[in-house]
Amino acid sequence: MTEIEKTLHNKRVRPTAMRILIYKYMAGKNSAVALTDIENAFDKAERTTLYRTLKTFEEKGLVHQIDDGTNVSKFALCEPGCNCEIDQDLHLHFHCGNCDKTVCLTEHKIPHINLPQGYIAEDANLVIKGICESCSQH
Amino acid sequence: MTEIEKTLHNKRVRPTAMRILIYKYMAGKNSAVALTDIENAFDKAERTTLYRTLKTFEEKGLVHQIDDGTNVSKFALCEPGCNCEIDQDLHLHFHCGNCDKTVCLTEHKIPHINLPQGYIAEDANLVIKGICESCSQH
DNA sequence: AGAACTGTGCAACAGAAGTGCATTTTAATG
DNA sequence: CATTAAAATGCACTTCTGTTGCACAGTTCT
Numbered sequence: 001m002t003e004i005e006k007t008l009h010n011k012r013v014r015p016t017a018m019r020i021l022i023y024k025y026m027a028g029k030n031s032a033v034a035l036t037d038i039e040n041a042f043d044k045a046e047r048t049t050l051y052r053t054l055k056t057f058e059e060k061g062l063v064h065q066i067d068d069g070t071n072v073s074k075f076a077l078c079e080p081g082c083n084c085e086i087d088q089d090l091h092l093h094f095h096c097g098n099c100d101k102t103v104c105l106t107e108h109k110i111p112h113i114n115l116p117q118g119y120i121a122e123d124a125n126l127v128i129k130g131i132c133e134s135c136s137q138h
Numbered sequence: 139m140t141e142i143e144k145t146l147h148n149k150r151v152r153p154t155a156m157r158i159l160i161y162k163y164m165a166g167k168n169s170a171v172a173l174t175d176i177e178n179a180f181d182k183a184e185r186t187t188l189y190r191t192l193k194t195f196e197e198k199g200l201v202h203q204i205d206d207g208t209n210v211s212k213f214a215l216c217e218p219g220c221n222c223e224i225d226q227d228l229h230l231h232f233h234c235g236n237c238d239k240t241v242c243l244t245e246h247k248i249p250h251i252n253l254p255q256g257y258i259a260e261d262a263n264l265v266i267k268g269i270c271e272s273c274s275q276h
Numbered sequence: 277a278g279a280a281c282t283g284t285g286c287a288a289c290a291g292a293a294g295t296g297c298a299t300t301t302t303a304a305t306g
Numbered sequence: 307c308a309t310t311a312a313a314a315t316g317c318a319c320t321t322c323t324g325t326t327g328c329a330c331a332g333t334t335c336t
Contacts, residue, residue, distance in 0.1 A: 016283065049284055069205045069263055072323070077202075094257060111168035111249045119232060125207055126248075126264045133256035152302070154314065187315055210292070284331075301314065
């Protein structure tokens with residue numbers, strides 16, 4: 001049993017061939033991926049399978065969905081300690097307008113905001129847009 | 139010349155009948171509107187016209203586009219003093235999961251975030267999700 | 277082996293966003 | 307006021323993402 005199979009198993013996700021491939025693919029990227037990215041990476045892949053796989057991963061707390069403002073949902077693996085399916089891990093995300101990549105800044109949590117009277121916060125999404133580390137060096 | 143016509147004129151937007159209607163509609167709402175909302179409000183309206191009208195309004199600084207995480211673009215009128223087409227007015231937005239409305243909290247600016255070395259911020263989007271004022275009273 | 281369940285593939289649909297082109301409306305000018 | 311150029315509008319269509327239903331394949335359990 002490989003590391004990845006163990007990880008899937010720990011999160012109660014049956015480690016099928018496809019799921020392992022998808023997990024491996026995501027683990028190899030340092031930025032969030034869109035469904036279409038995975039689809040293009042393996043040309044044998046079915047959109048539906050990927051779609052449902054990502055949903056399963058998300059439900060089981062293996063990945064989290066990111067809305068970076070591009071109107072395309074992105075996904076990124078959760079950090080080892082992250083329990084975002086129970087208690088949200090509200091880190092912020094950075095979207096580079098140059099290379100179009102979105103990365104998690106897991107060390108940077110969303111600051112607490114005082115809302116007006118009557119408003120109840122349950123979730124938050126903060127995306128910073130600009131130029132990322134590798135693009136700014138050129 | 140009405141107030142609205144003056145406002146459009148000041149922003150170099152030709153005040154056509156449709157534009158005045160759209161502006162009036164948005165001014166009457168206290169929450170952000172989607173293109174579909176306007177389409178449904180006037181059944182004579184053409185999607186394309188609305189689409190391009192909103193784009194024009196946005197370019198000329200009459201409205202700002204809001205990405206509230208619903209994957210549907212919303213728009214809201216800019217406040218009188220707002221010059222968000224030049225120098226962004228980074229207030230935050232609140233999306234209510236109950237009534238599905240999105241509102242601007244113009245008094246609440248997005249706090250400054252210290253990014254890691256090499257990252258350059260140009261824009262930011264912060265959306266708080268939860269229960270809004272009027273929904274929490276029931 | 278057979279039953280029951282889960283995962284996968286195919287086809288199709290829904291909704292939003294966006295484009296090209298012809299026509300109408302508006303503003304500007306003589 | 308008639309003419310004309312530019313801007314706005316309406317219509318038809320395309321593309322892309324997300325989503326669902328259903329049938330089939332693969333897995334697990336007894």
